[in-house]
Amino acid sequence: MKTGIITTDTYLNHDTGQGHPERADRVTVIINHLKKLKSKSLVWKKPKKFDLKYLQLAHDKDYLNNVKDSFPTQGLNFLDGDTILSPGSKEATSDAVGSIITAIDGVMSKDFRNAFCAVRPPGHHAEKQKAMGFCVYNNIAVGAYYLLEKYSLKKVAIIDFDVHHGNGTQNIFYNNEKVLYISSHQYPYYPGSGAANEKGTKDNVLNIPLATGTQSHEFLNAYDSIFKKLKKFKPEFILLSAGFDAHKNDPLAQINLESKDYYTLTKRIMTLAEELCGEKIVSILEGGYDLNALKESVDFHIKSLLE
Ligand SMILES: [Zn+2]
Numbered sequence: 001m002k003t004g005i006i007t008t009d010t011y012l013n014h015d016t017g018q019g020h021p022e023r024a025d026r027v028t029v030i031i032n033h034l035k036k037l038k039s040k041s042l043v044w045k046k047p048k049k050f051d052l053k054y055l056q057l058a059h060d061k062d063y064l065n066n067v068k069d070s071f072p073t074q075g076l077n078f079l080d081g082d083t084i085l086s087p088g089s090k091e092a093t094s095d096a097v098g099s100i101i102t103a104i105d106g107v108m109s110k111d112f113r114n115a116f117c118a119v120r121p122p123g124h125h126a127e128k129q130k131a132m133g134f135c136v137y138n139n140i141a142v143g144a145y146y147l148l149e150k151y152s153l154k155k156v157a158i159i160d161f162d163v164h165h166g167n168g169t170q171n172i173f174y175n176n177e178k179v180l181y182i183s184s185h186q187y188p189y190y191p192g193s194g195a196a197n198e199k200g201t202k203d204n205v206l207n208i209p210l211a212t213g214t215q216s217h218e219f220l221n222a223y224d225s226i227f228k229k230l231k232k233f234k235p236e237f238i239l240l241s242a243g244f245d246a247h248k249n250d251p252l253a254q255i256n257l258e259s260k261d262y263y264t265l266t267k268r269i270m271t272l273a274e275e276l277c278g279e280k281i282v283s284i285l286e287g288g289y290d291l292n293a294l295k296e297s298v299d300f301h302i303k304s305l306l307e
Contacts, residue, residue, distance in 0.1 A: 001041060001113050003113065004045055004111065004112035005034060005042050005044050005115070006045050006102050006115060007046070007119065011119060012024045012028065013087075013091065013092060016076075016121075020084065022134040022289070027285075029294060029295045030295060033295050042302075045106065047099040047117075050101045054145055054150075058128070058137070060129040063130070063131075067131065071089055079131035080133075082133065083131045085136070089136070096121060100119075100282060103117050104143055104147060104151075107280050107281075115281075116282075116285075116305060117284040119284060121135055122139070123136075124167075124169050124241045140166075140239050141168070141173065143239055143282065144158060144179050148179075153178075154178055155178060155180070155234060157180040158239045158240075159230075159240050159269060160185075160286070161246065162185065162245060162286040163252070163253040164190055165183055165194030166286075167191045170193065173205070175200070175201045177202035180230070180233045181200065182205075182206045182207075182208075182226050183241075184226065186209075186211075186255050188209075215256050216256065235276060236277050237282075239281075242283045243285075243287035244262065244288030245289055247294075249293040250290050259293060259299070262297045262304075263303055266300070266305060267307070270307070
């Protein structure tokens with residue numbers, strides 16, 4: 001069974017400035033580790049170019065024009081307090097979106113069974129018309145729209161296990177019954193949204209707020225209601241906003257997962273995907289800021305995707 005790994009060196013040229021937690025090393029440690037595995041079951045692909053119309057489905061034209069005009073030719077430019085652009089960001093942000101599109105095409109054409117996109121910048125905080133929380137384009141939202149438009153799917157589920165609420169993804173799909181957005185996250189916490197009573201206008205959003213200090217078993221138990229909702233929705237494809245910052249060693253949050261919990265979580269999602277959607281899963285990197293925890297957690301995540 002093969003897993004696609006979609007990544008590129010252009011991510012290293014997205015410079016967020018000194019001391020920024022969302023840094024190039026994040027992707028480097030993942031890639032170096034996966035290369036060392038020398039697994040014949042990993043299929044390496046670079047992101048391809050894509051039709052910009054898919055970007056316009058997730059974001060307003062004004063916002064996209066504003067971003068386009070904000071890429072600096074030198075130095076850094078701030079889209080918000082912590083979302084920073086450098087000259088290399090233009091290519092990196094575009095490739096992050098191209099990665100999920102390449103991954104989806106690969107799964108749909110059965111080049112590989114599932115895929116993981118090792119990208120930066122992440123995307124789930126980027127709203128229809130706002131950059132936020134290190135995120136410029138909402139990569140996974142574009143992926144979901146791509147499935148609806150290009151492949152005419154009627155039901156796509158997004159599971160977001162990053163420790164932060166994906167306000168951007170929720171914002172983009174709040175009124176869209178074709179997309180079920182599910183998020184587990186520390187709450188109350190950054191970015192402030194993600195209360196249990198935010199359910200989407202079509203009951204298509206499920207937020208699972210978790211208290212500071214939540215332990216592994218409590219976290220995994222919380223997924224029972226997520227899986228129930230998912231079974232009822234019957235998605236044709238599952239996208240994962242794979243942030244690994246709910247790890248106990250992550251400096252940006254206070255949920256206490258162990259690295260191996262990402263194996264258990266992924267395995268449970270895979271079992272459901274087998275039952276619901278012919279195993280079609282594409283996972284894309286969001287957060288995760290302790291390099292060693294990130295490397296270990298992604299390793300467990302990929303191990304499970306490969307089984
Ligand atoms: Zn996060």
